[in-house]
Amino acid sequence: MPASSTIDSLATAPSIDIDPFSTEFLDNPYPSYALLREAGPVVWIPKYGIFATARHEQVHEVLSDHVNYISSAGVGLANFNMETPFRPKSLILEADPPDHTRARTILARILSPKTVMHVRESFAKEADDLLERLAHAAARGEVIDGIKQLAEVYPLKVFPDAVGLETEGRENLLLYGDMIFNAFGPRNELLAKAAEKVQPVTSWIMAHCQRSMLRPGGFGDQIYQAADAGEISQEEAPMLVRSFLSAGVDTTVNGLGNALLCLSQNPQSYAQLHQDPTLARAAFEESLRLESAVQTFFRTTEKSVELAGVTIPKNNKVLAFLGAANRDERQWPEPERFNINRRATGHMAFGTGIHGCVGQVIARLEGELILSGIARRFKRIEIANPPSRRLNNTLRALASLPLRLTAA
Numbered sequence: 336m337p338a339s340s341t342i343d344s345l346a347t348a349p350s351i352d353i354d355p356f357s358t359e360f361l362d363n364p365y366p367s368y369a370l371l372r373e374a375g376p377v378v379w380i381p382k383y384g385i386f387a388t389a390r391h392e393q394v395h396e397v398l399s400d401h402v403n404y405i406s407s408a409g410v411g412l413a414n415f416n417m418e419t420p421f422r423p424k425s426l427i428l429e430a431d432p433p434d435h436t437r438a439r440t441i442l443a444r445i446l447s448p449k450t451v452m453h454v455r456e457s458f459a460k461e462a463d464d465l466l467e468r469l470a471h472a473a474a475r476g477e478v479i480d481g482i483k484q485l486a487e488v489y490p491l492k493v494f495p496d497a498v499g500l501e502t503e504g505r506e507n508l509l510l511y512g513d514m515i516f517n518a519f520g521p522r523n524e525l526l527a528k529a530a531e532k533v534q535p536v537t538s539w540i541m542a543h544c545q546r547s548m549l550r551p552g553g554f555g556d557q558i559y560q561a562a563d564a565g566e567i568s569q570e571e572a573p574m575l576v577r578s579f580l581s582a583g584v585d586t587t588v589n590g591l592g593n594a595l596l597c598l599s600q601n602p603q604s605y606a607q608l609h610q611d612p613t614l615a616r617a618a619f620e621e622s623l624r625l626e627s628a629v630q631t632f633f634r635t636t637e638k639s640v641e642l643a644g645v646t647i648p649k650n651n652k653v654l655a656f657l658g659a660a661n662r663d664e665r666q667w668p669e670p671e672r673f674n675i676n677r678r679a680t681g682h683m684a685f686g687t688g689i690h691g692c693v694g695q696v697i698a699r700l701e702g703e704l705i706l707s708g709i710a711r712r713f714k715r716i717e718i719a720n721p722p723s724r725r726l727n728n729t730l731r732a733l734a735s736l737p738l739r740l741t742a743a
């Protein structure tokens with residue numbers, strides 16, 4: 336075949352003049368996602384000189400192919416081949432096999448369904464205690480902030496407890512999360528704001544990655560046990576603990592917060608959940624699809640690759656819009672509708688492939704326990720005042736969600 340016919344068969348990615356990290360875009364990305372999906376399977380975003388995809392098929396393809404689309408050059412906009420990372424690279428997130436595999440094996444063991452079974456009881460008790468307190472406040476006629484009093488409180492209690500972290504200073508985990516998830520985007524105003532507090536927060540985080548700061552037997556200590564066994568070096572252990580402290584709280588806070596938003600905006604779905612609290616897992620999954628906590632992820636092409644007929648040259652950044660793939664009408668019937676009876680599995684909110692969320696068992700546990708606990712206690716969950724957003728370059732996040740909770 337003559338070389339030209341190969342070239343002829345290739346499409347050019349349409350150029351879309353859009354800033355996916357602007358205030359307007361982040362405030363409500365969904366109309367822009369529809370536009371990006373319609374424009375083609377792969378688009379070019381000139382503002383950042385990146386390729387992007389908003390369709391489920393291509394997002395799935397990019398995330399499934401860790402050979403062509405690597406993570407070691409960073410999973411944000413910054414290309415670590417060209418600029419130095421803002422913090423030492425994560426041993427798991429920002430790594431490729433075989434380095435990635437060693438770290439992943441350890442975290443997958445610590446966060447396996449079997450080990451997570453052991454924390455279920457304490458996680459359930461904490462959910463119960465918290466919801467009991469909120470039920471009392473609601474019974475006094477108080478409006479409950481679903482974010483500040485629930486979605487932030489619960490993950491900030493149970494996950495650090497499981498890791499083995501002291502209670503003092505845990506709010507640093509939210510500040511740190513806000514920073515690193517902003518840092519996956521461009522150096523815009525959002526990142527500048529988050530980075531103002533970087534120094535004290537980073538030193539608190541790094542100090543708490545030390546073995547002496549971690550309760551024996553907790554998830555953090557188990558990483559040091561893996562180091563004792565020679566699976567990683569003693570110097571690598573604190574860096575893997577850092578991954579727990581980076582990814583374990585802000586993600587679930589917003590997963591829960593977005594689920595509360597979905598349920599309070601969809602009273603019929605809530606009535607169904609109230610009637611049958613065993614639907615909690617399905618409801619959480621559907622809210623992950625519709626309002627994904629993590630909206631975007633980047634990869635970097637390891638060589639020139641073809642994606643849906645478009646050639647992406649080597650060492651280019653590719654932006655995968657997870658939150659857009661999760662609303663792709665090519666994949667889901669009535670994609671914009673919150674429907675807890677659908678099969679939401681196959682959504683991209685946890686990613687997929689070798690980098691797919693290693694903590695998803697524990698994330699789903701937190702979602703199930705909070706949503707089933709609410710379902711059992713409250714007949715209605717209603718929005719009392721307009722919610723406000725917390726804009727972040729990567730996360731779909733609320734600052735507040737004023738709720739009226741009516742006892743069953």
Ligand code: EJD
Nearest residue numbers: 425427428577578581582629
């Ligand atoms: C993450 C989007 C780390 C780390 C791992 C995962 C995330 C962030 C940080 C979860 C990103 O290893 O430090 S969802």
